[in-house]
Amino acid sequence: MSELRTLLADTTARVLGGLGRNAFAENFFRVAEAGLPNVLVPEDKGGFGGGWEDAGVVIRATGFHATALPLAESILAARIVADGDLILPDEPLTLAPSTRGRVRSGKFTGEMRAVPYGGDAGAITGLIEDRNNALLVVAQRSDGEIVERRENPAGEPRDTLQFEAANVQATPIKTWNGQKLFRHGALLRACQIAGALEGALALSVSYAQERQQFGKPLASFQAIQQQLAVLAEETAAARAAATAEMAAAKLRASQAAGVAAGIAHQVHGAMGFTAEYRLNLLTRRLWAWRSEFGNERHWADEIGGRVAARGPDAFWPDLLSPPG
């Protein structure tokens, strides 16, 4: 890892590890102060100027620490805003997975659906798909009406907002469209799953070392060792997969999340099943994130359909350089 990336990892761990149960705004202020939402924003626009590997360090950490902020979404949103040459909002920024509506004379009328922390954020980035191109919109949360408050299984807000002739920043953007946004969303979740798995593995290993039964630590039982080895394998696979090939990344990470969350709970026994113990912050996110931005069926279908259409002779050459 480069020196700069190590520094980024250290800063991220320190900031996210120390957030505590403060109000949303206070915690977002702390991550913003450390520059974390702007890791993908070019330096000349005031960002860290990092690439996806740098962003991966921060996004994985949001999974590891079960961070109750839309930091991963903010990183992607800030990058899209920078790509569109719009002004980065000062307040907490989140990302709408899906936006419908229109912009006339700088006024947005429409809906942003299932927005992570949509009710808490200060500004929301969305892409409106038109026939040929996409329109990038940055709306103020306070200009919208929250028409539905939902939570995913991990209790993370997924709110729907409506806007009526709201003043927004907007611009046509060639480098992004709805499909690309969805795929990058899948990559965010794959990275977060990898991070949460690392957290669940670390918790499970230390629990197995401390907890005694039959007069010795759980860790000394071969049945437990073999289970934790599988948990480590799934964690490693999710982390290795969470790279640029987004369909395979999300598919593999989601699979790992299902297998590994089960093992982590089995090793923890009843303690892991309590609200008080930290494991559920990780495993409930793992279960929630499996479904967001395409579940296993979605991505397996896409990959399988593509591979079959290309036929057996193209299988191996395509595996070497997947279409992304």
Add this chain to the structure above:
Amino acid sequence: MRSFAFPPHDLPPETAQLRREVREFLAETIPAMPSVERARSWSGVDREFSKKLGSRGWIGMTWPRKYGGHERSFADRYVVIEELLVAGAPVGGHWIADRQSGPLLLRFGTEEQRQTFLPQIARGDVAFCIGMSEPNSGSDLASVKTRGRKVEGGWRVNGQKIWTSNAQHSEYMIALVRTGEGERHAGLSQLIVDLKSDGLTVKPIANVTGESHFNEVFFDDVFVPETRLVGKDGDGWRQVTAELAFERSGPERYLSSIRVLLEFLRVVGEKPTEAERLLIGRITAEMWTLRQMSLSIMGKLAAGEDPAPDAAIVKDLGTTLEQETPRAIQALAGEIEFGSNDPFADTLSYLLQVTPSFSLRGGTREILRGIIARELGLR
């Protein structure tokens, strides 16, 4: 706790030309090989093929020129073995020597051993096998009993090895033998045994398919000269474990069932059912993931690291994929015409039967998970 990171390691773009050359070579050399033969992968032995490969400079690729090698990069070698495995080329004649025995001699062998054996291996002229398991020493390798008794100028070896792949096709064995005092990991040495030696008997064992890949090898006072000790007397255990990352992380640990997937793709055609698409998608994503992990380990090996526990992860996940692929395809496929010379059915039939060996050879699943558990600090 240690974390298992697999940083991305991309092959340099200049390897693309080499990849094309290997594909052209294979198209010319084994154009009409049936699918079920290709499914034998690195178990298939064709010594003439190995010689042709050697003359192209594709064995011992990374070794120094003065030992008959070609001083190519690890990435170049990786590309060549990927293409050979995907094509199902009969590489068994040189596979072990190229992957393990050669690198072992390069690292621990004497100058004379390197000059004697490496050029022959690189030409594809000699084959090596690895004598590790014994009738009472399988996963518990440190309990081996085959003993070398010190005599004038060398050792007299007595005992028995078993499950030795390709011994019947090989000229030499690198045997793990007890030459010294001490128990378990102490007193073990690696000896190069000429398989034509007096007192040595190779007896093939038929596997479930009726084919013989592995063998029993009996040692009855077999003389091994002093010059055939690899590395240090008593250092055998350390040397053996140093080979493991090379043995466990290569593409041969996740590509062994690719042939049945390719046949399945041919059978289902361009418009598969949803269930077929989902299975194909899952297998593809897993194969892609394992390739990234395997490449990452190759990068670590090229940088001189020893990623043995990471390699255990790749092998366990890889052999799981190799075993699940034929089973899942069998569960989903329509009528399968076993016994009718149908390439899909023949390939599936063969792989279904050989898959149990995938998580046994080169370290069982349980041993690999034990290695990972140790790395996690659990034991």
